[in-house]
Amino acid sequence: MASYRDIFKWGDKKETSLDDGIKKVIKEKFNWSDNELIFNHNDGNEPIDIPRKCKLSDTIINEFISICGIENVSTKDADRALHSYGKHYLELLKLRLNKIENPPDAVIYPRNEFEIEKIISICNENKIAVVPFGGGSSVTCALQMPLGGVSLDLSKHLNKVIKINEENHSVTVEAGIFGPELEKALNAYSTGYTCGHFPQSFEFSTVGGWVAARGAGTLSTGYGKIEEILLSLEVVCPNGKIITEDYPADAQALDLNHIFLGSEGVFGVITKVCLKIRKFRPQNTAHASFIFKSFESAVSAMRTTMQAGYGKPHLYRISDPEETDVAFKLKGFDGSFSDKFLKLIGYQPDKRVLMFSAIEGDKKYTRFVKSRLKKACRKHKGFYIGSSPTKKWLEQRYSSAYSRDPLMDKAIITDTIETSVNWDNLVNLWKSVHTYLKSRPLTVSMMHISHVYENGANLYITFLSPCEKNNEIEDYIQLHKGLVDTILANKGSLSHHHGIGRILAPWMAQKYGPLELDLLQSIKNKLDPNNIMNPQNMLGLK
């Protein structure tokens, strides 16, 4: 029988235990002995049991079965539980506490777009809520179904590459395809292509989800967020089907792609997506890693290069002093000969920061940009430490998500939040967030910049702190609320690429604006007049 733990395990191929490096850091940061690392807290090994049973009538369920086949309609607890939550900290916590609060009544795996249209039509007639489900990697509580209804999982069948167009450098896919399958198909096609979109959730997220949540990948500084990669889409809405075209650009009234970028399932089901592709030439990639004496000087170097007009890196990251410190500790760099040397020449712990960069494309171009980058960094006292640290970081870029569950086993709050900010507010925002997080005892505050633009960047915040046992939920909510308030007070956006979902919805009226929110509601009312698409407080909507 499936347990709650089966659901929150990030992937299924890696051991959910902490490696020695992380253990060492934890003990040092929290002043813990080995004892604290022995036992698991709320480990979710109990068998799944959902108190709220399926409330859809047999007639409705049979209609779904007649459309999609009996094997593609499930009312089993295990399936419903899996589709109840995304991967937000609170959701994982609730699973550990055996709380499944907002499950779907049924999970449906449609086999094609026509079946989706039929299901949406039935749900619309019967006012049954629908949430489109891809990889389930949402970290904004966007997949919960307070009213029950149907979780429409596209990843089982709608996961194919429809067409690769080499002349237009584009690929058309069904929206339920996962990142690795898309890249595999592209890499293998003809002389090789890539989509260039590698979010942290890459292994477990789908193209439809990337678009719906306005995601960003690790190479976004070069290739752009999904907004820049998306060419066109098809969306099945309760009120009909919206289809856009993959023109390179146009001036045909509003660009309707932007109605669905960031729509997070509230208007309809994204079924088909056309994306830009680029030549896949990993052998050409130039990597460059640097250490700077301070966060501020690294930010200056980064801003300078982004505004210089000589090209830009695809991967471009700065880790703040605490994240740099933890990275060094995890790699056993602490106390090494190189560490001593760096200290000697003025790169001090608690101040120094790491910068990683990688440039993709034409071989001569990547060499050219790297050389310009090195020169710019030198001016800001960035010390070049070779290509290897960046390469190693890229190799393990998806790994950190795998530590979440084992950290939570040890009753440690482990969460991330992210924002975007203009250059002129960035350092101040970073300091304010740091001060806020450090106001809580025993809190690790690690920040990095990982998506960079001419006029600003994102700030990605990872925080760890022992939770208040038996008051886990309230404890987290208070910490999170203060963090969001701190970000907004210091001119950060509500999100750079995770999206809003339900977790940030309470701030939307304040941040997005009441008329602006009302406008979204009127778009929703048009496309989804019965409010069946992901209803109840998504993005601050009804």
Next chain:
Amino acid sequence: MASYRDIFKWGDKKETSLDDGIKKVIKEKFNWSDNELIFNHNDGNEPIDIPRKCKLSDTIINEFISICGIENVSTKDADRALHSYGKHYLELLKLRLNKIENPPDAVIYPRNEFEIEKIISICNENKIAVVPFGGGSSVTCALQMPLGGVSLDLSKHLNKVIKINEENHSVTVEAGIFGPELEKALNAYSTGYTCGHFPQSFEFSTVGGWVAARGAGTLSTGYGKIEEILLSLEVVCPNGKIITEDYPADAQALDLNHIFLGSEGVFGVITKVCLKIRKFRPQNTAHASFIFKSFESAVSAMRTTMQAGYGKPHLYRISDPEETDVAFKLKGFDGSFSDKFLKLIGYQPDKRVLMFSAIEGDKKYTRFVKSRLKKACRKHKGFYIGSSPTKKWLEQRYSSAYSRDPLMDKAIITDTIETSVNWDNLVNLWKSVHTYLKSRPLTVSMMHISHVYENGANLYITFLSPCEKNNEIEDYIQLHKGLVDTILANKGSLSHHHGIGRILAPWMAQKYGPLELDLLQSIKNKLDPNNIMNPQNMLGLK
């Protein structure tokens, strides 16, 4: 007393007569004698007289005067006539025929945003139509006022630079500022900046118009269309004010900038705009000009460079054989030694095409991209003809608009239309448009590509043909209709950067889609419930 001609004259500093080069081309193309070039036809020298007089009550007019001052409210025929039309061929033709069909009742020149809010509020209460007016350079019949009402001209007072932010590389302006004033302020500031947006209408268009019509400048291949340059805006709508923020990127639900990009005045008045800026370094610009043996080979070279991943030109253009031929004739290149040499080595008239490119930015970067470009063009048998032809083209880039009026004096239809298309349809679309235009006797069909993307490009079509005298309007409408139908049948978009306005509105339901149009209407209903903003068939709306 002002004449109609005072209105349609493009600018006021240049002589409205044809130069000898153009005369020679005209005579050759249309098989005309000198006689045909002597007399003017419908030259619009009659004094302006608008049959439809101002129908607003004195009470309303006095309210406007109390808000903006008597000097900023006009009901004079000359002002109303100037604000009746943009610069579309049909509009200029109607002026020549002394037809002012859709004038505003009054022209108001608000002094600030608060005055705009007050005027919009009065108009909303009294259901008086409002059209925001900037430079009046619309070529889509977007400024006409079938219901009369108020033309709100922002260019007189709302034309200031509010702030240049060097750290964020951004500039905030009032929406009524003209291109040259913006560039002048930027060029002169600190070490010098540029906005990088140089539409053909640059001298006579405003920032608000660029955004509303989703414009593109000649350097858009490098800097992007206005969509890529816009950071944030403020819009006064009848239902309230929408304000967006200039984050570098975010994932806060929908990006509301895209509600107003392409809105063409139907939702509200854009009052304030924040744009990206870049370093102004004309001394670094690298220019490269080429001749290719055919349109197809030039297109292949262009596509290859756009997809190569080594940077890209900011200016990137190909003129098709007929446009190349005319350019050569105008420059007196025809029959020169160089011409003979080019023919000798296989670059034949009626087949050969010109390519211009310019790369801006860091000096080493511009040299680097130029060298890569030259190599790519060589592969497609592009013959490098130096930097000078591109430089010369850039110097006179705004001049062609000045020939429109003198050509119309000679009863010649002179119009442009533009579209965007994917690479895999581009050559076919070009051929079909050429065939269509050539099916009309004595028609010059000149096309170029001037805005280039990874997955396609625009196609800009200039056509000249003697009009059918005394049936000018119907003659043009038939020619135009067939042209738009040909473009759509061959997979071009309705517009790449001119916008839709009223002239292309009849195709919107077919091309944009009925549900899609209905969605726009519902956004309009929300922001402008009384339908006062640019009402009557804009974009296919009510």
